[in-house]
Amino acid sequence: MTEDTYDVIVIGAGPVGQTIADRCRAADLSVAVVERELVGGECSYWGCVPSKALLRPVLALADARRVDGAREAVTGVLDSAGVFTRRDRYVSNWDDSGQAAGVTATGAALIRGHGRLDGRRRVSVTGPEGHVVSLVARHAVVVSSGSGAAIPDIPGLDEVRPWTNRQATDSSEVPRRLAIVGGGGVAVEMATAWQGLGSAVTLLVRSRILAGMEPFVADEVERGLNEAGVDVRTGVNVRGLRRGGTHGIVAELDDGTTVDVDEVMFATGRTPLTGDMGLETVGLTPGTWLDTDDTLTVTAVTGDWLYAAGDANHRALLTHQGKYQARIAAAVIAARARSVPIDAGAWSTFSATADTLAVPQVFFTDPEAGSVGMTERAARAAGHQVSVVDVEIGDVVMGAKLYADGYRGRARMVVDDSRGTPLGVTMVGPGVGEMLHAATVAVVGEVPIDRLWHAVPCFPTVSELWLRLLEAYRDRS
Template sequence: MTQTQAQTESPESEPLGYDVVVLGAGPVGENVADRTRAAGLSTAIVESELVGGECSYWACMPSKAMLRPVLARADARRLPGLSASVQGPLDAGAVLARRNEYTSQWKDDGQVQWLESVGVDLHRGVGRLTGPRTVTVTAPDGTRRVLTARHAVAVCTGSRALLPGLPGLDEVAPWTSREATSAQAVPGRLIVVGGGVVAAEMATAWQGLGSRVTLLVRGKSLLARMEPFAGELVAEALTEAGADLRTGTSVTSVTRENGVVVVVTDTGERIEADEILFATGRAPRTDDIGLETVGLEPGSWLTVNDSLQVTGQDWLYAVGDVNKRALLTHQGKYQARIAGAAIAARAAGAPVAGRAWGAHAATADHDAVPQVVFTDPEAASVGLSLAEAEEAGHRVRAVDVDLASVAGAGLYGEGYTGRARMVVDLESETLRGVTFVGPGVGELLHSATVAVAAQVPVARLWHAVPSYPTISEVWLRLLEVYRDA
């Protein structure tokens, strides 16, 4: 069936039967559909917005396109012979134009063509469960089409920004992550509320593009889920770049007066800005997908097993943000590969390998989740922090190295600031977690991810020789500190 046919069916049309129906055509849904289709299962995907989802249009891609010039300029300013050439402001218009190209001008033609090329039927509209293995799609013109799934329905609807319950907030027209990554002009003054990844990255991007950023963090530090030094180093750099960072600060009210945003904090201070971004958490997009028709709570996060089956439903899968295991695009795509393989195996009557690190178990969600925060400096981590490992009852030891002491760091210029930590399990002598903070460390992270996911013994890591002079040599320094202590 073509896309046009899928959009124009009448309410009287007979139900369409598929092996698999996927709700949500973001990267996660696309990967589930790709894996099940590759296994020979007929697959339909339902999307009410743009094919490609949050990551392509309002998150990963536009935010990194905005951040890259900011970080490149910061790197260049550390290099003698180049620094004098990059002291002026960025061309914000050019940066935002390039960002727009990265989002394909918020058009999904290319993504739709890809779905067609792999043989997945696209149904435009709002998809809702209307019973077991049944999805009803309401198209933009109001017509409905019932889709049935012989084997599985996969909920891949993602998450949305969670706004605080402040009175009158709707009238303020606050930014969420969507507006922050799609705005077409630089606000003169921007208040960012939050201390997590979105807050830190968007504060970095808009400060770099010329906005005067005030960052209000309710907690004691930025990036509280990472090692403490990560948030400390990022906070220092943001402050040095000109941002006004205030920790231990809560917003008690926000209004818009004559176009100006006015915030009052818990200390009674009044702060004014042109725009305000709330980066204060995420909520699942499950409030209007018919969960109640199959005995589940609308608006809830969906609990799953390691093959991504929803608890108590052998035909229903929840993949990506909706299961709250790891709200990261790459982790959702990993889950999608696992779920697709599990759906295909069950459809074929084959055994499902549910054991840890098996083909049908998303074990990395528990032990080896990687993440890069694209600030200046970058912060990258995988696995458990020291505090998390100790809280989980592991007998561990943290090994720290100043990244500036590594020969390769000098190639990044003067004043390199960074730190590395590996958390070693003293029983197995494998790594529970690794964190890097510093310019360029994002590209170091996959080596750490392999070491953590594969449970490589420290003794074997001695034989993984880092090239000289690169910042990868930090691995040798970490191992030396562990050995010599």
């Protein structure tokens, strides 16, 4: 067994691990990055990138059909083969050599194999051929191992072999009938994509879709799914699965009904990939999320050497938040390595405050849904005295009317009345995702409403929505 020493060891080479490695190398720290699958991780090959590559043709076609003169030019259906070829291009045909070269170009060492903690500041890596390498970290070990699909224990799973997000994003065959179990972002996006590609999709939701967002988002997105042909069934649970006929699958629901499909996908949450990572060697429980403070330091391990960033810490299961955490963690590691005092106050360089106060998210459904910060319910539960203003985008924003004939969408701003600053913004409608960052800046910057009056939106853009929200706040009764 060989043993090598580095300043920082990163377990997981997805977007989060790559960002940590890059920032630590920029701080002149030596770095080893350990990866057991593809460099680039879930996001690059089975998550964000392939799902959006599949969704964009569906949404582009929907946009064209919303404009008089353009809709008449739209004939036929999507070319699924062309869509899959586009997807394959964006995932580099599941070849990670380009991203691997990007890691080593920073000067980091890329070690392929299964990394496990092996005590304080130690990592053992079992390579593809069984060779074991022992790594020692001078300053930090970062767990950025991501998460995997969580599938409930339902009778018939072994027989049916259901899809997860991986099969839903790497399949190149369009199932005639597809059931999707779940109501979160992955479920509604994949329902949008596969219905657009030609599947007859049934969406099975335990409560309501996108339950963490403002209630009106669920109403609009569900209406859009129904209009596209998705059979949305809320308030149901799958109690069993079985094979029916030659190739079909029967999903048995708790209301006594059944659904006959060719494939079934579960999008029912995520689970940490920490079950075989040696957590027990540092006093942690295998298979659990790793709790951290705002410096991304694991709180249950003493010595300020173990960090967790990205999905592994369960703070915000979004790639952009994971990369944000990676930037914070790298700054903290570099500062501690040089004995620089850490100021972890709100919005400091060393504090991942946005994970609780200003998480932006976009779901690429038809219509799109986006939000940042607190919902009305969350703000009131936190004790804020708030005003809530709503705007029907297509009624009052000329840019939206020009964007799509009969534009249908809604926006809400939640304002802290005691400070006169926005706490949260939620939007649903075609193309709203591209407006979300303006809302993020306003929430993170705690920009007073009085000041936002002087941020003049261009006419006639959909961004004029901001003016209408401010007017609605001014005119509230």
